[in-house]
Amino acid sequence: MSFTTELKALLSNRYSENTDVRNQHGAGFSYHACMPPDAVVYPQSVEEVSEILRICSRYRVPVIPFGAGTSIEGHIVATRGGISVDLGKMNRIPEINTADMYVTVQAGVTRNQLDEALKGTGFFFPIGPGVNATIGGMAATRASGTNAVRYGTMKDNVLSLTVVLPDGSVVKTGSKARKSSAGYDLTRLFIGSEGTLGIITDLTLKLSGYPESVYAAVTSFPTVEAAVNTAIRTIQQGVPVARVELLDATMMRVINRYSGLTYREEPTLFLEFHGSSGEVERQADRTRSIAFGFGAEGFVGEEEESARERLWKARTDAALAVQTLVPGCRLFSTDVCVPISRLAVCITETQRDIAESGLLAPILGHVGDGNFHLSIPVHPDDPDALAKARAVNERLVRRALEMEGTCTGEHGIGIGKLAYMESEHGPALAVMRSIKAGLDPLQIMNPGKLLPPSPF
Numbered sequence: 001m002s003f004t005t006e007l008k009a010l011l012s013n014r015y016s017e018n019t020d021v022r023n024q025h026g027a028g029f030s031y032h033a034c035m036p037p038d039a040v041v042y043p044q045s046v047e048e049v050s051e052i053l054r055i056c057s058r059y060r061v062p063v064i065p066f067g068a069g070t071s072i073e074g075h076i077v078a079t080r081g082g083i084s085v086d087l088g089k090m091n092r093i094p095e096i097n098t099a100d101m102y103v104t105v106q107a108g109v110t111r112n113q114l115d116e117a118l119k120g121t122g123f124f125f126p127i128g129p130g131v132n133a134t135i136g137g138m139a140a141t142r143a144s145g146t147n148a149v150r151y152g153t154m155k156d157n158v159l160s161l162t163v164v165l166p167d168g169s170v171v172k173t174g175s176k177a178r179k180s181s182a183g184y185d186l187t188r189l190f191i192g193s194e195g196t197l198g199i200i201t202d203l204t205l206k207l208s209g210y211p212e213s214v215y216a217a218v219t220s221f222p223t224v225e226a227a228v229n230t231a232i233r234t235i236q237q238g239v240p241v242a243r244v245e246l247l248d249a250t251m252m253r254v255i256n257r258y259s260g261l262t263y264r265e266e267p268t269l270f271l272e273f274h275g276s277s278g279e280v281e282r283q284a285d286r287t288r289s290i291a292f293g294f295g296a297e298g299f300v301g302e303e304e305e306s307a308r309e310r311l312w313k314a315r316t317d318a319a320l321a322v323q324t325l326v327p328g329c330r331l332f333s334t335d336v337c338v339p340i341s342r343l344a345v346c347i348t349e350t351q352r353d354i355a356e357s358g359l360l361a362p363i364l365g366h367v368g369d370g371n372f373h374l375s376i377p378v379h380p381d382d383p384d385a386l387a388k389a390r391a392v393n394e395r396l397v398r399r400a401l402e403m404e405g406t407c408t409g410e411h412g413i414g415i416g417k418l419a420y421m422e423s424e425h426g427p428a429l430a431v432m433r434s435i436k437a438g439l440d441p442l443q444i445m446n447p448g449k450l451l452p453p454s455p456f
Helices: 003-014 019-024 046-059 111-118 135-140 186-190 224-236 249-259 277-293 305-316 318-323 340-357 383-402 418-425 428-439
Strands: 039-041 063-066 083-086 095-097 102-106 158-164 170-174 199-206 213-220 243-247 268-275 297-302 330-337 363-366 371-378
Touching (some): 003 046, 046 063, 046 199, 102 111, 135 199, 158 186, 170 186, 213 277, 213 305, 224 243, 224 268, 224 277, 243 305, 249 305, 249 318, 249 363, 268 277, 297 305, 305 318, 330 383, 340 371, 340 383, 371 383, 383 418, 418 428
Parallel strands (some): 039 083
Antiparallel strands (some): 095 102, 102 199, 158 170, 158 199, 213 268, 213 297, 243 268, 243 363, 330 371, 363 371
């Protein structure tokens, strides 16, 4: 009997070797070449995931967990073939507990689905990447998004996980308590592990109370330095800003053209404040004063929900807008994160690199926590542009590491940032390899991702 025979017997019509299905599960949103798995399976329960891994472990078949396929750095490409485990059918929300402020979800629940389920409860889940990712995928890649400056990232908002290990055994990490000092923090070990240690099947998440009042604002500046310094000063003065996003002049031009807007085509901050009516008014007033001190031109605010949604649509349309610049392109997206005091220098030096390369590479960033992104439209048939993009990315990452930052603030490693793990982590990389070897001795879980091959 073969592993395909056993999987087909277990899953019946939820096993596919269809070429289109395989290709869909071997690409994602990245510029990396498609590497399809040998087959795709669709489990519906923890027990089925467990049995799939038992079978794959017995035959030493690579396993690639799959959520919505929205990752950027090649997390889901099948570098060695194998089986893509699509968790999309595991999309139930078993419990919403407002008394204890948590929700339990299966890994295939999407961000938009969770938002819809929480409507009317008075609570929300604050982690929101710019795409409709699955919650399991968000945990596996340690996602964050525009609210991270106030509410943290996935690692700060997950109470517990159910994880199926490579041998098929099932473990639960954490509890429904808000804190614990009992043993190793296995929850955070699996958050950000990119499917290399096991498959996350269930998550219990912290909920945040929906604020009484929300105030959004947009303000433009003569220079990137002025915009970034406004964000830094706002954070340093203790203003609990919920969102603070930077879009450079190039990005503002792209968005205006794409969305038919008329914003100033200058470095711009999009901000949002949460709290009581009086609190958000004070927060906005303090930030406005700081912004004008750095030469801001206007400070347009909105409290009404539909107006706020229109304001933020410019930010959420950014990736789609950039893709229209080069017909048929794929986005070479990359990110770094540096200490906020170094952010303005990092961005301005990166802008010089972009200008010298001749590329279009709009910048946007979660500047409240020192994280920013480049979105470079590259046509698959233009190797020169791809080489230039790689060179800009190389200088960007090396600069961030020299500034004691990180090669990625939220995109993750996948295959795209493997080359920088040694420089960033040094001897700690050996500890990571030991953890991987202990949990996945057969090396079947998402091979070729997160950890570069050992030189020994």
